[in-house]
Amino acid sequence: MKSKDAFLKKAKNKQLVICVIGLGYVGLPLAEAYTRQGIKVIGYDINPVRIEQMKAGKSGMLHIADERVAKMIDSGLFEPSADENVLASADALLICVPTPLDEHHNPDLSYVISTCHKLKTHLRPGQIVILESTTYPGTTEQIMTPILEESGLVAGEDFAMAYSPEREDPGNAHYETSTIPKLVGADSEAEREMADATYRDIVKTVLVPNTRVAEAAKLTENIFRWVNIGLVNELKMVFDKMNIDVWEVIKAADSKPFGYMAFYPGPGVGGHCIRIDPYYLTWKAREHGVSTRFIELAGEVNIQMPRHVIGRLMEELNIRQKKALAGSKILLAGMAYKPDIDDMRESPSMELLDLLKKNGAHVDYLDSYVPEIPPNHEYPQYAGLKSIKWDEEVIASYDAVLVATDHTDVDYKRLTELAPLIVDSRNISRFVPEKLRDKIAKV
Ligand SMILES: NC(=O)c1ccc[n+]([C@@H]2O[C@H](COP(=O)([O-])OP(=O)(O)OC[C@H]3O[C@@H](n4cnc5c(N)ncnc54)[C@H](O)[C@@H]3O)[C@@H](O)[C@H]2O)c1
Numbered sequence: 001m002k003s004k005d006a007f008l009k010k011a012k013n014k015q016l017v018i019c020v021i022g023l024g025y026v027g028l029p030l031a032e033a034y035t036r037q038g039i040k041v042i043g044y045d046i047n048p049v050r051i052e053q054m055k056a057g058k059s060g061m062l063h064i065a066d067e068r069v070a071k072m073i074d075s076g077l078f079e080p081s082a083d084e085n086v087l088a089s090a091d092a093l094l095i096c097v098p099t100p101l102d103e104h105h106n107p108d109l110s111y112v113i114s115t116c117h118k119l120k121t122h123l124r125p126g127q128i129v130i131l132e133s134t135t136y137p138g139t140t141e142q143i144m145t146p147i148l149e150e151s152g153l154v155a156g157e158d159f160a161m162a163y164s165p166e167r168e169d170p171g172n173a174h175y176e177t178s179t180i181p182k183l184v185g186a187d188s189e190a191e192r193e194m195a196d197a198t199y200r201d202i203v204k205t206v207l208v209p210n211t212r213v214a215e216a217a218k219l220t221e222n223i224f225r226w227v228n229i230g231l232v233n234e235l236k237m238v239f240d241k242m243n244i245d246v247w248e249v250i251k252a253a254d255s256k257p258f259g260y261m262a263f264y265p266g267p268g269v270g271g272h273c274i275r276i277d278p279y280y281l282t283w284k285a286r287e288h289g290v291s292t293r294f295i296e297l298a299g300e301v302n303i304q305m306p307r308h309v310i311g312r313l314m315e316e317l318n319i320r321q322k323k324a325l326a327g328s329k330i331l332l333a334g335m336a337y338k339p340d341i342d343d344m345r346e347s348p349s350m351e352l353l354d355l356l357k358k359n360g361a362h363v364d365y366l367d368s369y370v371p372e373i374p375p376n377h378e379y380p381q382y383a384g385l386k387s388i389k390w391d392e393e394v395i396a397s398y399d400a401v402l403v404a405t406d407h408t409d410v411d412y413k414r415l416t417e418l419a420p421l422i423v424d425s426r427n428i429s430r431f432v433p434e435k436l437r438d439k440i441a442k443v
Helices: 004-012 027-036 048-055 066-074 084-089 110-120 139-149 189-199 211-241 246-253 277-287 293-321 348-358 392-396 412-418 434-439
Strands: 018-021 041-044 078-081 092-095 128-131 160-163 182-185 205-208 329-333 362-366 400-403 422-424 440-442
Touching: 004 189, 018 027, 018 084, 027 041, 027 066, 027 078, 041 084, 048 066, 048 078, 084 110, 092 110, 110 139, 128 139, 128 189, 139 160, 139 211, 160 182, 160 189, 160 211, 182 189, 182 211, 189 205, 205 211, 211 246, 211 277, 211 293, 277 293, 293 348, 293 400, 293 422, 293 440, 329 348, 348 362, 392 412, 412 434, 434 440
Parallel strands: 018 041, 018 092, 041 078, 092 128, 128 160, 182 205, 329 362, 329 400, 400 422, 422 440
Antiparallel strands: none
16 A cells, blocks of 8 residues: 555544545444544535534434534534535545345445445545445455446555444443444555554454455344344243243343343344344355355244234233224334334334234324334335324323333333233333233233
């Protein structure tokens, strides 16, 4: 790499200009980590509405307080922009754009690819391009590098390439961007050094031998969760039949200080990562003629969970209330896919809502984080539905409350006192005194 030394010198003096491409759940906190260390960051996003929001000191995401963005702007170190010409002025370009699945459940790399096509017209010698988006092994080397080399510049000689997966966990009170060790993989020693220097001031880096190992490691982390969640969901259904409380089983097993890690069941699996990433590997494995049986088996279990939960709700309504689901009034508590955030991506609550409606129930939902269901591809018919407000008379009027997400701002004790029946997929019993727990059916 011709200009490695100049790059490393700039990094040592905290003079690198960073450009974060895609200012969403991942990109915005990453940009913040740089400004906190006094390093200049350009934030490039194709969505001009997001850019104007940030210029006005607003994050546009509930779990990131507006003050944090206002502070970034006030520091004079953060420059949000929708103008692609800013790409040429950065030393390091960190790509944090979405990597979803398409309608056939295959990887959709169109955001990464279009970013590279844009980038190639602004690329200049001495820059490093680092992909942070989750993807299958080989993306950096086989998809990105050939597009960027259409610029006439050569990767590893004129410009550097690296892959460094994001491990951000929005809403996690214990870990944030700068306290989660960051994997950094590049295909030459020089590029690894440059990538390491890009991150060293904001986070502890863990260097890995090449981009493919880093890409595969990220998928491994999320597949590990996917498979273990599938296992615990299966155990829940088995123990339920045996009249054993799976939550007590997990608590008991978790007292072992080694060789066991607790995972928790739920009404399905949501989010932009765990629900999607395993299929990136499945798709790539097919190209190599191998199957991913664990991933697909866990998928079979996880994907049927919403139906299982609705089936159990029907049983409980029958047995305890002598009512059919059709015609019953159901309150769905929690629309976001996990507690205390507003992220609705791939949330199983949408399927629960759909199944309830298709089975003839009258459904409302309660979620202060999701005051209104946003526009979405899978269930466009529910966009615009609004959360009910906490009102004791209204809550007492439902035949059952189905708890899908255990947001901590809900008074579960009071909810249990008011509702005739709670059907609970998240173990809210832990917030409810023992004498009230008879009203809760764990499913
Ligand atoms: N959300 C998480 O918790 C999380 C955690 C780890 C990894 N990831 C991965 O990080 C990546 C980004 O996820 P996210 O949750 O931040 O997505 P997001 O949807 O919150 O944000 C993506 C941003 O990129 C912008 N964008 C799209 N195309 C662009 C382009 N061509 N140029 C510039 N900006 C563009 C969008 O406008 C949006 O603001 C994904 O690959 C995801 O799998 C996400």
